[in-house]
Amino acid sequence: MSGMPPTLLDRAKNASTLFLITTFARKQLHTSIHNVMQKPRQSNYELLRLAAIVLIVAMHTWGYAFTTTDTVTQGILLLVNAVGNTGVTLFVLLSGWFGIRFSTGKLLRLVFVVLTYSVLTYGLQTGLGTESLTAAGIRKALLPLLSGKYWFMTCYATLFCLSPWLNRAADNLPKRDFGLLLAVAAFFFLAVPTLQLADPTHDGGKGFVNMTLAYMAGRYLHRHGWPHLLDRHGMAIASGAVAAILLLNGGITAVTGHLCNTFARDNNLLVFTAALGIFRLIGRWHFSAESVNYLAGFAFPLYLTNSTVIALFSPWLTADIHHPAFSLRAAAVMAAACAAAFFAEVLRRLLLGRAEAWLLTAGRDRH
Numbered sequence: 136m137s138g139m140p141p142t143l144l145d146r147a148k149n150a151s152t153l154f155l156i157t158t159f160a161r162k163q164l165h166t167s168i169h170n171v172m173q174k175p176r177q178s179n180y181e182l183l184r185l186a187a188i189v190l191i192v193a194m195h196t197w198g199y200a201f202t203t204t205d206t207v208t209q210g211i212l213l214l215v216n217a218v219g220n221t222g223v224t225l226f227v228l229l230s231g232w233f234g235i236r237f238s239t240g241k242l243l244r245l246v247f248v249v250l251t252y253s254v255l256t257y258g259l260q261t262g263l264g265t266e267s268l269t270a271a272g273i274r275k276a277l278l279p280l281l282s283g284k285y286w287f288m289t290c291y292a293t294l295f296c297l298s299p300w301l302n303r304a305a306d307n308l309p310k311r312d313f314g315l316l317l318a319v320a321a322f323f324f325l326a327v328p329t330l331q332l333a334d335p336t337h338d339g340g341k342g343f344v345n346m347t348l349a350y351m352a353g354r355y356l357h358r359h360g361w362p363h364l365l366d367r368h369g370m371a372i373a374s375g376a377v378a379a380i381l382l383l384n385g386g387i388t389a390v391t392g393h394l395c396n397t398f399a400r401d402n403n404l405l406v407f408t409a410a411l412g413i414f415r416l417i418g419r420w421h422f423s424a425e426s427v428n429y430l431a432g433f434a435f436p437l438y439l440t441n442s443t444v445i446a447l448f449s450p451w452l453t454a455d456i457h458h459p460a461f462s463l464r465a466a467a468v469m470a471a472a473c474a475a476a477f478f479a480e481v482l483r484r485l486l487l488g489r490a491e492a493w494l495l496t497a498g499r500d501r502h
Contacts, residue, residue, distance in 0.1 A: 178424045180229060181431035183417045187226040188434040191287075192441045192472055194219030196465045199445070199453055201394055207459040209394060210385075216399040217380040217409075223287060223341070223401055224349045224410035226434075227294075231353020232414075235298035240495040242295060246280060247494055249288050251483060252439035253279035265446055287438065290343045294350055301347070305354035313355050320348050321404070329404040331397070340402025349407070365415050373412025376405045436480040437473060444472040 197215040200208050257276035260266035275282040280292050294301075305313065324345055328334050336344045365372060380398045383405075387395035398405060445452070448468045455461045484491075 175423050176428045178422050178427040179417050179420045180232075181428045183225060183414070184229055185427075185431045185434050185437075187222040187229070188438050189469075189473070190219040190222035190225070192437060192445075192469055193465075194222070195441055196445055196452070196469050196472070197462075199449060200456055200461055200465070201396075202456065203394075203461065204457050205459055205461065208456075208461045209388065211462050212394065213381055213384050213388065213399075216396050217377050217384070217406075220399045220401060220403075220406050221410040221413060223346070224407055225414060227291075227346050227349035228353040228356075228410060228414050230291075230294075231350040231355075232357045234302055234354060234357070235295055235350075237295060237298050240497065242292075243494040243497070244491055245292060245295065247487075247491055248435060248483075249279050249285065249292075249439065250277070251487065252436065252479075253277075253284060255479070256440060256443040260443060260446070263447065285439065286341055288435075290346045293343055294346055297347075298350075301351065302354065305351060305358060310359050313359070317348070317352055317355055320351075321407070324348055324402055325404040325407050328400070328402040329398070334402065336402065338402075339400050340406075345402050349410075352411075361415060365411055369412045369415030369419070371412075373409045373416060376409035376412060380405050380409070433477055433480050436483070437476040440476045440479055441472045444468070444475045 193215050197212045197219075200212050203209060203212070253276050257266070257272060261268045261272070266272065275284045279285055280289050283289050308316065323335055324340075325348075328340070336342050338344075360366075380403075383398040384395045387397065400406065445468055448471060452461075452464050452468050455464055
């Protein structure tokens with residue numbers, strides 16, 4: 136009867152129904168979260184992540200030819216520098232696009248990986264006699280992120296630690312204010328150095344300021360979208376910027392007789408513009424490939440080992456420094472650096488994978 140209060144049995148049925156509904160909702164929520172977390176990685180961006188480091192390696196390799204008198208090698212070196220110097224900016228733009236998600240575990244893993252390769256490469260260099268065993272060298276090997284052994288890794292680790300506040304600023308700033316912030320920063324840290332008026336950071340763009348600028352630009356683009364010109368004409372803009380760099384550096388080289396790298400630096404507006412164009416171009420190329428995603432995981436090991444491998448091959452590499460054959464040797468050394476990084480990282484994961492996983496888990500528990 137409708138007027139009678141619910142019996143104990145009715146209450147039990149209601150409670151059971153509520154429990155079933157709640158349980159079902161929890162399972163659906165868990166499934167949804169799992170599906171989001173398992174979303175396939177975008178291989179175009181993973182390829183860009185790896186390519187950015189390969190560009191840096193190319194620049195390091197061809198850098199041994201700065202004293203060459205061979206015209207062909209000079210031309211290739213100018214091209215490698217014009218494109219290769221976009222590597223750091225591309226990598227950090229990509230980090231800004233997706234946003235760094237700080238966790239203590241990830242930080243510990245980053246420190247662990249850098250420390251492992253720092254000790255490994257220093258031990259190899261001293262063992263082969265290419266570097267002396269000194270107190271300063273040991274200090275750098277044991278404190279690579281604090282001693283500036285790898286400027287890129289030091290700045291990236293700093294960026295990683297500050298990412299929660301940078302992300303919060305990017306999320307809360309109105310579009311107009313965010314755009315003005317980037318414009319003012321670009322003027323002082325890109326336009327002014329490009330015009331050869333001054334270098335406010337005194338580091339040629341290889342420092343935390345320009346890295347933060349690239350990261351925040353990536354956050355802006357992800358949050359507010361691409362400007363119409365870059366969105367529609369990314370390839371033309373990238374090609375035009377690279378061509379301008381080549382013309383300027385090539386012209387100065389022809390006039391002075393000495394290789395010029397002035398307009399192919401990390402704090403040059405043309406380099407930054409070329410990086411933006413390349414980033415937009417690759418962003419339009421959607422595909423998925425597990426092999427690419429796997430190889431992208433070797434980006435940091437390649438950066439951390441390439442200088443050591445190139446230095447070991449340097450006597451052979453520079454034997455043809457004044458001959459067009461130098462570029463063939465440089466390509467071979469680059470291949471050797473990539474292969475060495477691959478095998479070193481595979482071995483590191485086999486030997487130290489459990490320790491790394493423990494650090495990641497321990498960091499998550501603390502966080």
